[in-house]
Each structure stands twice: as C-alpha cells, then as structure tokens.
Amino acid sequence: MQDISIAPNGSELTEILNNLTFKEIxxxxxxxxxxxxxxxxxxxxxxxxxxxxxxxxxxxxxxxxxxxxxxxxxxxxxxxxxxxxxxxxxxxxxxxxxxxxxxxxxxxxxxxxxxxEVLKDMFAGLEISIYKPFDIGSRIMLEDGRAGIVEKLTLRHVVLRLIDTTRVIIPNSKANQSIIVNYSYAEHVPRSFDVRFGIGYNSDIDKAKEIIRQTISECPLTLNKDRYKEDDPNSKSVYFLEITDSAIILGATIYYPHELRTEVVKDEVNTRIFKALCDNGIEIPYNYVNMIMKKENADD
Incomplete structure (x- = not known):
C-alpha cells in the first residue's frame, strides 16, 4: 500500500501560490x-x-x-x-x-x-539571599561611609535608602564583595547610644536622675521603658558618671529600634531631657570666664 498524503508538497504549494491572484492573497x-x-x-x-x-x-x-x-x-x-x-x-x-x-x-x-556582569550579579544575588549578610530593613554602612536602610534586592542590584531618602543602587557582585557594617545583624538586640548631661553642684541628684529616667522612658522613640526594672540594680537607666570642674555629669544609655535613624532619636531625647530639667528647676551649668581689667595710672 502507498502512503496517501493530503498535504501538498513543496512544489505543489509553490504552484498554488503562483496561481493565486492579488485579491486571493x-x-x-x-x-x-x-x-x-x-x-x-x-x-x-x-x-x-x-x-x-x-x-x-x-x-x-x-x-x-x-x-x-x-x-x-x-x-x-x-x-x-x-x-x-x-x-x-x-x-x-x-x-x-x-x-x-x-x-x-x-x-x-x-x-x-x-x-x-549580568550573570555575576545574578549569582552574587543568589549568595546574598542564601547567606543573608543583610536583610530587607537592615541598616548598613558602605565602605565609603554612606549609611542607609536596605529597601530591595533584585536579580542585579541592591537598593539602599539613605538618610535623606536618596536611593543608592549597588550591583549585587559589588555588594557581595564589599566590607559592610550591618547595624541590624542581631535584630533581637536593639541599637543604642549614650547621652550625658551636666547638672549644678547644688542640684538634687536623685530628682535629676528620676526626671531623666522618666523622660527617656516616656519618649515614644525609645525602648528603655521595657528594659527598666525598678528592683534590678543592673537595669538602672541613669548613672552618676563623674564630677567635672563645673558640673556633676549624669549619663544614660538610650535603646531604640533598628529602623529609626540615630539622629532623629538623639534630637528627640536630648530636647525632651533639656526641657524637663529646665522645667523642674534643675540647673544646667556652663563654663564662663570672668575678665578683670587692670586700670593703669595716667602717670605710667
């Protein structure tokens, strides 16, 4: 038996197309x-x-x-x-x-x-996603000193939001090879900084410490309230640090969430403490100089 094909072969198809008119095509x-x-x-x-x-x-x-x-x-x-x-x-x-x-x-x-470079960035992005030297929301500092929040990871680059909301686009391969400071690496440990305030020698030290402690605890940007335990001497949040030539120095450690800018928290805490001490009559001394002018005799 011979195979029967209903489909036209190449020559037949060419012949059919050659016989078609323009209106048919x-x-x-x-x-x-x-x-x-x-x-x-x-x-x-x-x-x-x-x-x-x-x-x-x-x-x-x-x-x-x-x-x-x-x-x-x-x-x-x-x-x-x-x-x-x-x-x-x-x-x-x-x-x-x-x-x-x-x-x-x-x-x-x-x-x-x-x-x-494209594949290098893709493989570097894969390594970053596996080993996680930083994560979304981490606050990191680059080798050039710029710091910001990690906003996004794509197949080719990392997007970093700086303090002034400017975005820095870093190729994955470069981010994977750079030395990066990660302030959020251990997220269960809050970030912190120290504040120091001077009060006058005649000020009520206990009252000043309580004012500072309460002001810090009531600040919505800090985590000190959750860490302070009245019965635990190791959890005191305000300390008598030293006596200087013109003031008694009180200090405290401020704890705050990873996602907040340090400058914003410092501004809020320092402003609140300064106003609270002034409102409660706690002297905040400052250095000043007395100048004695010697009057020379007219005959000299």
Whole structure:
C-alpha cells in the first residue's frame, strides 16, 4: 500500500501560490496576521497572569513569614525562569533545547557568558539571599561611609535608602564583595547610644536622675521603658558618671529600634531631657570666664 498524503508538497504549494491572484492573497495574509496577533496576545496574557500569580503567591508567603531578601530574590528568579519557559515552548521546546545543548559553539558562548556582569550579579544575588549578610530593613554602612536602610534586592542590584531618602543602587557582585557594617545583624538586640548631661553642684541628684529616667522612658522613640526594672540594680537607666570642674555629669544609655535613624532619636531625647530639667528647676551649668581689667595710672 502507498502512503496517501493530503498535504501538498513543496512544489505543489509553490504552484498554488503562483496561481493565486492579488485579491486571493490579501485575505490569506490578513488571516495569517490576525492569527499571529491572536497567538501573541494569548502568550502575552498568559505570561502576565502567570507573573501576577507568582507575585500574589510570594505576597501571601510574605504576610505569613515577613518580608526577606531571600523571598524577593526567589520571586524575581522564578519570574525570569517562567518568562524563559514561555519563550522557549512556542519555539520548539525539547527539539530547541536539544539542538542548543548539542551545539559546542553555543556551549562555548554559555561558558563565555558566565563571566558576564549580568550573570555575576545574578549569582552574587543568589549568595546574598542564601547567606543573608543583610536583610530587607537592615541598616548598613558602605565602605565609603554612606549609611542607609536596605529597601530591595533584585536579580542585579541592591537598593539602599539613605538618610535623606536618596536611593543608592549597588550591583549585587559589588555588594557581595564589599566590607559592610550591618547595624541590624542581631535584630533581637536593639541599637543604642549614650547621652550625658551636666547638672549644678547644688542640684538634687536623685530628682535629676528620676526626671531623666522618666523622660527617656516616656519618649515614644525609645525602648528603655521595657528594659527598666525598678528592683534590678543592673537595669538602672541613669548613672552618676563623674564630677567635672563645673558640673556633676549624669549619663544614660538610650535603646531604640533598628529602623529609626540615630539622629532623629538623639534630637528627640536630648530636647525632651533639656526641657524637663529646665522645667523642674534643675540647673544646667556652663563654663564662663570672668575678665578683670587692670586700670593703669595716667602717670605710667
């Protein structure tokens, strides 16, 4: 038995096309264009909905487990993988993959691309997401002295929000190789700084200490209230530090959350303590100089 084929071969198809008139070709071209556009639209919509679903899934995970640098990187990596799959499938799928992988020339290109900056940044981002030298919301300082809050990790770069809300974009490979100071590395330990205030020799020391302690505890930017225990001598928040030439120096350690700027907390705490001491009649001494002018005799 002979095989019967209803599809025209190459020569027959060429002959059919040569015999078509212009009026007959136009509808065929229009149908082909419409088919192509509809197919492209289907793939675009499919890609859009898959990426939206990917984002929604990670948003749900983020609500349960909190935002992290690992989740951000995974979301973008999976989105890139999905796009690659959706592009490869209509081009031949397995056959395309086999022909690409079987080509030594393409393999050489892949090896060459491994040294490319894009792939270096992607692999560096993967390392950052795994080992977490910093996380979303961490306050870090770069080697050049600039400090800010880590806002985002993409496949290529880290976004750092500086104190003045300026964004610094750091390539992942550079961030992964740099020495970075992370003020938020141990998040269970709050950040802190010390304040010192001088009071007059005749001031009521116990009253001044209580005013400072209460002012710090009532400040909404500090965590001192949660750390102070009245019965625990090790948890005292205000200390008599020293006596100087003109004042008794009282000091305290201020504890505050990682996400707050140090300058903002210092401003708020110092302003409140200064006003509280003045309002309660506690003298805040300052250095001054008495100048004695010697009047010379007119005969000299």
């Amino acid at each position: 136009v509808p065929i071209v229009i149908i082909a264009i419409i088919t192509f556009l509809l197919t492209a639209a289907v793939y675009i919509l499919l890609t859009y909905f898959i990426l939206k679903l990917n984002k929604a899934i990670f948003k749900r995970i983020e609500k349960k487990r909190g935002n992290s640098i690992t989740l951000q990187f995974l979301q973008k990596a999976i989105a890139l993988l999905l796009i690659a799959v959706l592009v490869v499938l209509p081009l031949g799928g397995k056959q395309l993959a086999r022909s690409l992988l079987g080509s030594t020339a393409v393999l050489a290109v892949i090896v060459g691309l491994a040294a490319n």
